[in-house]
Amino acid sequence: MDRRVRSSVAGPKGILAAVLTPMDEDLKPNHHAFAAHCHRLLAAGCHGLSVFGTTGEANSLSVNERLAALEGLVDNGVPVETLLPGTGSCALTDTVRLSRAALGAAGVLVLPPFYYKGVGDDGLFRFFAEVVERVGDDRLRLYLYHIPQMTGIDLGLPLISRLVDAYPGVVVGTKDSSGDRERIMTLCREFPDFSVLAGTETLLLDTLRGGGEGCISATVNVTSRLARRVHDAHASGKDDEAEALQERLTQVRMSIEAYPVIPALKQLMTRLTGDEEWRNIRPPLSGLDERRTKDLLTNVPLAELL
């Protein structure tokens, strides 16, 4: 690890929540509750907010709904420079439109187009290249969102290398939700000017030690305080403390991961805020049934959350 080299990396670092999207009875994003949740997460220690990711049900929202919700956050005082909005979509033109709208943000997190399978690196390269060219703005900071269990698409290292070489200073990082520790370590090692953020806080300390920037995680919606303590202990060189805190963080994460994560988190937010609206979720996702909800609320250490 060479901290000097990696310290030159700008953009989102540390603890980022993959922010949940609260919805009203009609399943429309509730802009007020959304901004309130963002403020709550920043107050609880998050360095940044990855809105409109998998956890945020972004692909269950139309482009217009995403644009309106982003505007709603800014209008409600969420600092735009803390945001890393997801702008991925199957359609090139949608990703371009969303990415342009997010140009003031810390960066954009871009899924590969995920409808067609087995398309090959040339087609994927061309997609990302077209996004960069069509956005056509120096402010663009593009983070590659690798989550093969949803997309069915492998963003392999040769493709990442090709994109970084073609667009230095623009293709600047990745959120890696593969859960593959070795891959994350390799990315940290082989791409020194590239921000690597793990998709789960169970790999937070490993990623930081490997020279990565931190994590972007669904469960950070409720574990931000604890995740921040791991980060800070590491940053101040308190290795033993960082390790002990990481162990606890992993336990808490695992207690939530035993359930379908997005419904479980929406259920936990219902409990933590007292607001029943948090239960609303867009199909194809479904809420937890009564039995599993009871089970979840028994098994998760509520007092340690948020």
Added chain:
Amino acid sequence: MDRRVRSSVAGPKGILAAVLTPMDEDLKPNHHAFAAHCHRLLAAGCHGLSVFGTTGEANSLSVNERLAALEGLVDNGVPVETLLPGTGSCALTDTVRLSRAALGAAGVLVLPPFYYKGVGDDGLFRFFAEVVERVGDDRLRLYLYHIPQMTGIDLGLPLISRLVDAYPGVVVGTKDSSGDRERIMTLCREFPDFSVLAGTETLLLDTLRGGGEGCISATVNVTSRLARRVHDAHASGKDDEAEALQERLTQVRMSIEAYPVIPALKQLMTRLTGDEEWRNIRPPLSGLDERRTKDLLTNVPLAELL
């Protein structure tokens, strides 16, 4: 097989092309060329036109692009009642908007939401139910689009049964692109008031004999004349002739299927029309390279196409 029962099924029957979308240099749908291709397919024997499916690169287009292209077809004289537009999307609100816009058509072909994996039948049921309720119009005729190799979603028979029971006369059929002959035969047998269309013309005669309605196929963009002859020979009880024609149709299909199908078809259209614009394709798909194009044009019986 009971032809009397199945003859009560309304809506698209026979030979439907999964219509390609021609695009200009900027990769925008070319409305004029699109309508011209639709007219060409109807003249070549297609009973109907399944626009905006997998072959039509629909998920690579924004919702606004799909709406404009649909309007362009109608404005250019393509009879709306011949159309079965794809209106599937990951976002409930997009599918509702697209399906409403297509209400004058023969029906709409709806993918399951395909971002999240492993969501379970309750979430999928709720998605389709919300589409039906939100469109809220008696004219809606919904066809379930089963293509698990792209969506990663299994539309199982219990789910189909539940949807047909909940929305009789609305959830009226399926395009089955699984390539699973047994599944198609089972659907024909167990869902008598349900239109079954195979996703490949290699199963055309089998599907017709099993009591299904026909096929919706990518390669029908160039095989429509031959596919129609299979259909007509079957309809007039000429079993031997139907079988011989089906054998040839399958051979032709296989000669195209040896290449990535959508790029190969766009290449064939380039050759058949002399219009180079047909080569344009949106990423993540890529055109065929020179070597494979040459190979394709040698191995496919050009004289028998369209």
